[in-house]
């Protein structure tokens with residue numbers, strides 16, 4: 455038997471962040487991942503945005519999540535010896551006068567002044583359709599998610615802790631936490647939307663949501679130093695290229711790109727850009743969203759060695775670092791999960 459402390463199933467954002475935390479704590483781990491189609495992380499735009507743009511309000515625990523995200527990704531950059539986190543403000547473009555007024559009122563009356571750095575005048579940027587001006591939101595950032603995941607995969611492979619295979623439940627003994635010839639203290643399932651096929655956790659109310667995203671080239675604009683938000687987002691990634699996303703679809707959960715998705719993005723993009731662009735590629739993934747829009751972290755109600763880290767929804771890049779640290783401290787200390795994982799993130803809310 456190969457003895458490990460923890461088995462992690464899935465190497466998306468959840469599994470990757472957790473694996474880094476456990477390795478830093480000197481734990482012996484085994485990661486099982488097969489790069490299955492429609493993974494959310496592999497197409498994610500990587501925006502770290504502390505503000506709910508529609509409501510013009512900070513997301514829950516925004517300050518805590520944001521601080522940890524910056525700290526964790528900066529440390530990982532040092533560990534993996536590469537750059538993948540870029541501090542970048544968001545330019546929120548107002549669609550009409552009402553929205554402009556809401557943002558100005560919230561800025562003067564509520565604690566949104568922590569996140570709104572300034573307002574921009576209408577038509578300030580000649581390459582944008584911008585009749586109502588906008589707001590500059592920061593701190594915020596862009597994580598090059600696919601690069602971060604690939605570097606991490608290489609790092610795990612070099613440590614010999616990655617098994618490139620599909621986890622088969624037929625080969626798993628849940629009482630003793632044995633998978634094939636691997637004996638673990640605990641196992642943590644981080645399978646993204648595929649949690650629905652997990653016989654131990656498929657009772658959790660997931661509402662997987664497909665997202666399509668495009669990469670475009672704007673030949674007249676080498677680099678704009680802001681991420682643009684107006685119904686969709688346009689994120690500069692350098693060399694005249696931008697990531698444009700995303701769509702939301704709960705019916706079709708494949709990784710196929712669709713004509714409808716592409717048309718939706720093009721229509722939105724045409725209402726933002728006043729210059730020509732060309733589409734380079736379109737891709738799709740399925741977000742692990744949850745009915746109540748909160749993460750799914752916790753221990754199985756019957757099998758105490760089985761854990762889940764999922765439900766990162768549309769903000770996995772922002773909330774993942776904090777949640778993986780909280781979960782790690784429970785896994786290592788053996789403290790009750792309630793001590794670290796707050797009720798609204800803990801799967802015990804569905805028991």
Ligand SMILES: Cc1cc2nc3c(=O)[nH]c(=O)nc-3n(C[C@H](O)[C@H](O)[C@H](O)COP(=O)(O)OP(=O)(O)OC[C@H]3O[C@@H](n4cnc5c(N)ncnc54)[C@H](O)[C@@H]3O)c2cc1C
Pocket residue numbers: 463464465466467468469486487488489490491492493494495496497498499500501502619620621622644645646647648664665666667699700701738739740741742763764765766767768769770771772
């Ligand atoms: C179009 C789009 C844009 C997005 N943009 C953003 C953004 O800008 N900012 C943000 O914060 N979030 C964004 N998200 C959401 C973000 O992608 C998710 O919150 C996060 O990546 C989810 O990570 P995960 O690890 O839980 O799941 P996943 O990324 O789906 O990873 C699950 C992993 O488990 C593996 N797996 C599953 N089952 C098995 C098995 N049986 N055996 C072996 N391996 C298995 C899969 O292959 C996969 O590698 C976006 C999502 C989409 C679709």
